[in-house]
Amino acid sequence: MALVTGAMSVAPSFAKDIKIGVLMPRTGRYAETGLSVVRGIEMVVKNTNDAGGIKSLGGGKINLVIADNGSDPTKTSLEARRLMSEEKVSFILGPYSTPEAQAFMPVADRYQVGGVGLQTTLIPTTPYFSTISISAEGFGKAYADAVKWLISKGAKINTVAITYANNDYGQVVSKTAAAALTAQGVKVLESIPVEPSVKDMTPIVLRVKSLAPDAVISVVYFQDGVLLHKARFNLDYTVPIWLGGSAGFSDDKLWGALGKEVAEKTLTSSFGLAFYSADGKLPGLKDALQKGTAAYPDKVIDQSFMFGVQAARFLVRALENAGTDDPVKVNAAFRGLKFKASDPAIVLPIIPGDVHYAENGTLAGTSAIFVQWKDGAKHTVYPEAVASAKPIIEGVK
Known part of the structure; x- marks a missing residue:
């Protein structure tokens, strides 16, 4: 038996890889932001896979399927549908903005695949969407x-x-x-x-x-x-x-x-x-900044990058807790996340103390x-x- 941060799960006898969607603007008006977010996600996934993968899945690796929504709500809906129905992802990191999230949520509700909005500021209207940003x-x-x-x-x-x-x-x-x-x-x-x-x-x-x-x-x-x-x-x-x-x-x-x-x-x-400033005192922030600077020495480590890191670290914890790649259970594990102040998974200074997901899918405990x-x-x-x-x-x- 393996103890995984507040949950007990039996590690499978073989490694089970997990397919995760990333739905971000890589072209269009918000491309620069989206590309930075993706770099943050990719860094966390690489670090996790290199460290042995998801332990509750026997060391299964996270495989990212990255989709470009072109900074457009309509394309967000189409790409979300493709990731869920064709790629069969277990969860989606994204989308980025509020208009994109409004297009995403009906699709997530239909296919029962969870997603997390990075800088979306709305209140989710489906149990299959959560947010990180302040409302x-x-x-x-x-x-x-x-x-x-x-x-x-x-x-x-x-x-x-x-x-x-x-x-x-x-x-x-x-x-x-x-x-x-x-x-x-x-x-x-x-x-x-x-x-x-x-x-x-x-x-x-x-x-x-x-x-x-x-x-x-x-x-x-x-x-x-x-x-x-x-x-x-x-x-x-x-x-x-x-x-x-x-x-x-x-x-x-x-x-x-x-x-x-x-x-x-x-x-x-x-x-x-x-949401982020490099002078923040969180241990997780300092760790992410050090690793980000080493991984991308020619790039600015900005708050978009840190949002990608935060979303990916949340997901890794949720996958460990879920112990499965079933989308419904992964989403439930994500919605059930709780963190104590200064948990190493926390990188954003807007999360200064204990934090958990409220029933409506917003992150309770954030402050600007x-x-x-x-x-x-x-x-x-x-x-x-x-x-x-x-x-x-x-x-x-």
């Missing part, structure tokens, strides 16, 4: 909490403007943040939608500038964030305290994508909602962090309990 409502509350903290530090914030990605994720974040800010006595001047296909953020920045808010909250993806910061720089508009996220303010590739001149002007005094940039590196500034640096706040000495 959209959690994002909105986190922005309001950060504003409250900034005010406590002396920042003069009476008015706020919000810009948001015009999809379900952005709409919920904006609505939740606006309600929480209003309850705190902060006036929300306007909530401005930004279409996901935006090519130039100059009109958005001009609209914000005309409102003259004390602070701005921008809910943006990576590419939108690059466009936003370039527009801010070109218009020389960096006066308000600017908060935003996640990838568009805190992705580790952002400084390089903007270039030093633009980044120094726009990022050093901004507050980025983040905020970072600021200096000389191309991120530093956690909030919450202060996990901070590695003091915040730079416009107008506050």
